Amino acid sequence: MEHNVTFLGYIPLLPLIGAAVLGFFHIGTCNRKPLNEKFYGLVACIGPLLAFVLALRVFLTLKGMPEEARYLSQKAFTWFQVGDLDITMGFLADPLSSLMLVFVTLIGSLIHIYSIGYMEGDKNIGKFFAYLNLFLGSMLILVLGDNPVVMFVGWEGVGLCSYLLISYYSEGTDNVLAGNKAFIVNRIGDLGFVLGMAFLFWAIGAGGFDYFSLKANAHSLTPGIALAVCLLLFVGATGKSAQIPLYVWLPDAMAGPTPVSALIHAATMVTAGVYMVARFSFLYAHVPVAGEIVAWVGIITALVAAIFGMFQDDIKKVLAYSTVSQLGYMFAGVGVAAYSAGIFHVFTHAFFKALLFLGAGAVIYAMHHEQNIWKMGGLKNKMPKTYITMVIGALALAGCPPFAGFFSKDEILYSALATGHVGIWAVGVLVAGMTAYYTFRMIFVVFHGEPRDQEAYDHCHEAPAVMTVPLIILAVGALLAGFLNLPAIFGGHQQVTHWLAPSLVEHHPHASLFVEILAIGASVAAFVIGIRIAYKRFAVGAEEPVFSGFSKFAYHKFYVDELYDGIFVQPYKKIGNAIRKTIEPSVTDAPVTLVSKLYMVIGTAFKVFQVGYVRVYAIYMIVGLSLMSLLLSQSLN
Amino acid sequence: MIQSYLTVSILLFCIGIVGVISRRNVFTVFMSIELMLNAANLAFVTFSRLHETMDGHVLALIVMAVAAAEAALALAVVILLHKHKGQLDTNVFSLLKG
Amino acid sequence: MFADGLFILFTVIAVTGAAGLVLFKHPMNGAMSFIVTLIAMAGLYALLSAKLIFAIQLIVYAGAIMSLILFIIMFLNIQEEDLPVEEGRFKYLIGGAIIVAPIGLFLTRVIKSFPGAEKTITVEGFGGIKEVGLILFREWLLPFEIVSILLLVSLVGAVVLAGKRRMVK
């Protein structure tokens, strides 16, 4: 089979060209005569759709290859090469990246279409679509890169787009601050990524820095270095995928337009960390300790975020914390070396979370940009399509069989249990219950009960078709995606796991049937309990609660933002100000000022001699000459 | 013999220095400088005699020419100063005071 | 012996004249005694067989330059009360002499190390116009020309400085 192809590069290039074209037209016209919105929408959708077609082609080509040699690669050009370091601008499509490709381009395209409706009437729509296309291009570079450095290009690129889109409504200071926060926090993670790459390079990079070479040389890593590399890369992942301690930017990122939240902050970009860990599975598989840490960080994040999610009153914040929580699951999955399970959850999560965000977007759109769930209520009559699709999404998120989320989440929990991580499994089940609770709390409050704001309720209407059609497609995905990886116990063949196998270094645990049933039973029970509590509390006539005690603490997100502000941000600013006001003028500049002062003092002292009479100067000269004469007379003897 | 002439030269030169540094009258100061130049000339001529070459004479000539030039300029300056201040005291001119 | 006598005579006159220059209060007196010094020095030049310098000393120095100085002194018409008040001038002079003394002593000690050439008779034509002129225009041509330019410049400078101009306040 021919493994070297030339069309891989076009996949990221198409959206990037789209971004360039859109940006060019937007900048050229925005202050004169803006172009038609339809034009922008149309141009914006071409790139992603073509990329989707190419992604399918990649997928099908791979499918036609023998399982053990399923990859396509393209070495575009030598990017930079210094000494042993040889970085190629190369692309690699293997089962793992092809799976990511397909769903990223699919969901990306759907969200582009949805945005045509959602962003209607925005005067910067050209800019919006340019950013969105740029994001998609970067994401595809991230997925397709055949070495960590190319991946890093996409990695930072999506971070940049995230910043640009969060601060899209840039007239609001808070929005821009949220964007800054996202970029800076991501950069902290990126530092970990860069350092990890550096360690990796000095350890085994001399033999080539693409994934194949790294995988081949991974065995020669010392345990210490391997652990360091794994943990540093994971720091990168926590930044991008919003895990503890760097999760703080994601809830704030909801300041951006809702399609952005769906595409970037739920479906694609935030899963990059999971993808990266899976990509480096050959490293993590060697270092169980690193996996252990990843899994625990993931599950604790899942727990904490679920707690926060239970008390939010902004519809997007609820979904944001649920995203953080689900990402925690994914890390728990890849942490216990169930990489395919983690990736599968990424896959299903992309569908139902995008669906939920777009549904929330439709609600917000209908409620004229009202995001507080306590101002909504009873919307199911007004927006039936949105309601149904969102319920499907919610069921998938909550892990109701047979929706997508059930299978993927169950796979993770089962793997945790089967590999003996009972603690992680137990927390996971607890979080599953909480997920069901807060998801349906949101659904009940928003769509059931009585309208809380009658005027807004009266004006609200179903979203246009350009928005609901993507919702329906995604709902179908959320409903059916789980069956792609149907485990054997339900009579399936785990196609996704088998598909991914060549890309991952994974050992499938073999556990007894009892364990499998226990895992499934616990998940279903948690779901039922969670949804039941939510129904009791919120299905009819729930009022906005007043928080106290622990719930107040949780409502304020354990004051983590304030803590970070107090520990990092304020001292940083204070140091900067202290340097500007005190240290710079009076410490570092001190030697200079001292020297000039010294000259001043000496000069003033010598001023006494400057009487101004020429005669006196002559006297000085003669006195000097005289003294010299005295001295020289000594030497004459 | 040579030492005697040189001693005279030194003596005149020292008297010239004393004149420059002790007197305040511009003319006296100026003439004291001329005296020093003459003392130097005498030394030149003496050395010329010692070595029996005439380069010292040439130098003395040149010194005289310079002295003439200096006299012309210096007197011009003196006239100017007198016009401005009406005085001949060197202490009046203290623009160099720091 | 005759030459020695003349040397002592000229030396005494020259030194006395120089002392007069620094001691007299009025510059006119000082200038007169300075002329005496200059003439005595011309005698010393003659004793050193420097015929041309002897002549030029008398003509240019004692004649031209000193006349210029005297002319200026008279031109400014300096009265007794115009002179600077120099009450402690003898104190200053003594102080000056004390400061200068080490220089003089040092130089005297230096010249003692020179060989005491006792030649009284020089070669034919030493210091004559022709001989000095030959050296001047052969070996010292460039300095000579530079001096000529210097004289020109000082001429212009003197005219510019002392010439009529508006008083600038």
Add this chain to the structure above:
Amino acid sequence: MFEHVLSVMIFLPIVAGLILLLTPAGKGLARLTGLVISFASLILGLDIFFKFKEQAALQFVENVPWIPSFGINYHLGLDGISLFVLLAGAVLMPMVYLLFTTKEKGYYANLLIVQGAMAGALCAADMVLFYIFWEIMLLPIFFMLGMYGGEKRIKATLKITIYTIAGSLLMLASIVYVGVTYHSQFGEWNFAISQMSQLQLAGPVAVLAFFGFMIAFAIKIPLFPFHTWLPDAYTEAPTATTFVLSAIMAKIGVYAVIRFVVPVFDGEFARFALLLAYSGVIGMMYCGITAIAQKDVKRMLAFSSASHMGVIALGVFCLNVQALTGSIYQIVAHATSTGVLFLFVGILEDKMKTRKIEDLGGIAYKAPVFAFFFAIAMLASVGLPGTSGFIGEFLIILGAIKFNVLIGVLAGTTLIIGVCYMLWMFQRVFYETTNERTEGFTDLSITEGLTFLPVIVLIVIMGLYPQPFLSKIEPAAQQHIAALTKADTIQIAQSTHAQPAEGHTVEKKN
């Protein structure tokens, strides 16, 4: 083109500048002259770039005896290291004449002279010749800053002049020491840099001479803690001067370290590399943190520039090929990005009559092209992949990790620190809401846009396809590192002693 191309690059601008100063030419003619000469230099520079062979030795050499009794020659030559600093100057200088159209004649003349002098300092292969051009470089800066600067220009001028002169004198003393040592070891006078690497320098005097060089260059770069002249001078200088100072002249300091200190004082350099590296990295962090507290855009950029120079200098001190190559690459990248940022701030100041961050806002809505260009330059400055800034920073961090893990980690924080102040400034100046002052902000004119476009394109090209540049730099860098190898192993052994776990593999893999 012809064999004296370097001499032409040096003396064409200098002579043109002097002629302008001595003749009563008007400012229009002066600007036109500057434009023509700088474009001529650009063409010559491009010609050199394409003829340049990918090898380590000096090329385009001119060698004429100058003061034979002391072995001082008029010796010019280019290698991969100086080539790019020279090119950065050649590419960027025409922009100044295109953008600033209404300055005095003396301003343009001084710019021309400084351009020639910088080319001279870069091409000089003889220490004394280098020193002369190094000093000439300062003079036009002195005049431009003192005559056309801001309110506190006199103070700033004095500070920079005294600072640099002090450094230069130390360097002069060191040059004399090196020359004398050469004479005593080989029995003849020679000041050619290529000969100096044969010297056996040891003992306390050699250390002093080493620091003489280092301090002179550290002041120019400027390296912490010798940076205190920088904020004042950068802030008070007219835009073109700041541009020249930051984009090119500071780079000559780094270049000089690579060119003079590394080959001549290899032993001392390896001994003190750790100290110097800390100086670089601390300077980076210090200036970066200070930048966020600034209220003046230009002053903030000044600190940002100093911060980046710390990283660039660090690359030189890390004693490996990746870091050194990265450093040289970053020199060019930083010249384009920060230089252009200073020009943008100059335009901003011209239009808004203020540089206070708090007085600005919402410019992105009024001037999208301006904001777009500014954003690209800013992103290059913070080292976003795909722009020129990434390659250099990545290589430097990579090299720093090998050199010393702690320094590598600290150097990595530049990724975060840079973003903090840049985003904060971008938010306050370009986002948020317009006020009555920025309401009237007009976008770049066609001329201005076309002036900036090539550099903006260059920033992106250098980020996406750096290999043609790197392949020209690398041989020279390899050669320098090879010269250091002996000292290098000692250094690595010392640094790995403190880090046994990582050091183990470092040794094994190399």
